Amino acid sequence: MIFAQLTDIHIKAGGKFAYNCVDTLSHLRNAIDHLNGFHPKLDFVVISGDLVDLGDAGEYDLFKQEIARLDMPFYVIPGNHDHRDVMREAFADHDYLSNEGPLQFSIEKEGLRIIGLDTTSAGHPHGHFEAEKQVWLRRELEAHKDQPTLVFMHHPPFKTGIQHMDNIMLKQADEDFWPVFSGYSQVLQIACGHVHRAIETFKNGIPVSICPASGHQVALDLDPEGEPSLVMEPPAVRIFRWTKGELINHLSFIGDFGAQHPFFGGDGKLIN
Template identity: 40%
Template sequence: MTTTTTEDTTFLVQLTDLHIREPGRLAYGRIDTAPFLEHAVQSVLRLPQRPDAVVITGDLSDFGRAAEYEHLARLLAPLTMPVYLMPGNHDDRGQLRRSFPGHAYLAAGVGSAGFVQYAVRVGALRLLTLDTCVPGASHGELCGERLGWLEEQLDACRGEPVVIAMHHPPFRTLIGHMDEIGLQRGAEALEALVARHGNVERVICGHLHRAIDVRFGGTIASTSPAPAHQVCLDLSPGAPSAWALEPPGFRVHAWSAQDGRLVTHLAASGTFEGPFPFHDNGELID
């Protein structure tokens, strides 16, 4: 077995569904999401390997208000690596751009509606983001303009490892109330496009507030837990729309140049006992 050094590896952290409110205001009248994001930020900073970048796959705020984004900016400030923001159905494209003028990649909109889609390099990875949002609606869509941009980008980076990031996952999760506000247009076309580009290592998504993995267009599509509240696990069409304070987390996507693979880990957010050694003087502790 050979070992790799971290210089061979690109680390992309995925946070998602922060739902930050104005200071002191509770989401759903019950949860202060801000301290949960602080824990997640500290967990990212404590990782043994410094991430090359953090991408946040939407639902940055709860209502897309300026005061929420101001609060978010303060909460993200400790992150010292590039942070890439994406809108979710709880966000507002225009306000997001106005609130984060230092995030130059947000400025150039794609298509007639100015979709927040951009291509950036993260270490050895190419990160392509899709804007699945429909203003005023909870569900998502991908139209021809958005998919056309993706096709151009994919054709321009054949042979490079690509991660596609989007808020609404392009697959049914079997959680009925979430599928009702899922991606209602463009999923089949996206899957066909991904299937034609074998260099798409992963399609990473938000919106679901829990970890899900599925085969999609010959690659893997996944969602991630949120830093605060999770959507309850009930795989029935009539599942009640509900959340719970299950353990929060985030994803660490690690591209190993030596292996030519993207390895995705699920990381817990928060502080826990340990680390403790397995061995003492080379012997397994009995």
């Protein structure tokens, strides 16, 4: 099974560019072409939040109109730029999503449990993992103790060193989030969005990743006094491969990087 993570699309209505400089709609179209053109064909896509920029119904209409071109099923969770109720309404036909409270899901695909968490906190850019969410996640982990599990969430539960993004990470992650996993060993990876760049760490025995955005990236600035800024580094998606109980992932950059060149010549020898 091969599937992808797409994140932080930030669609704006009315032809507006994000931050007056990023054509997020064109970037989404490129991402969809990239996902549809991936070989072998992807089984599904998980979209890990910030589908739109302001959380308006018009933005979701535009997003849905575009994403309808995707050749495979997709699953969504919200980010801080989404509006939970407007998004729930927009995806009312997505039966896997919870009907009330946090907008999240738990599904099984070929023996892999896939959990999508809602880390949003209404009206705030940072994330929260309140008691209600803790109870739900613990129940899911307990109910599927023997099933290898991949967790998607928008806000990362760790510090990246990019100060302005760490200020809006999942708040109280060490108190509210990580303790939920104690006693459960089935989680293979936690895959996040929010920080708009490729970042990886290992925390409490679990690999944790952040996926680059489909459009603009957050500048790599590890100066604690650094100004919040974006940079047009190559957009990417994460491609996951689940086979024989093993989960691995690749970054797949979106763009035209020229033709592929063979390593071996017609004589079967390495080209020298």
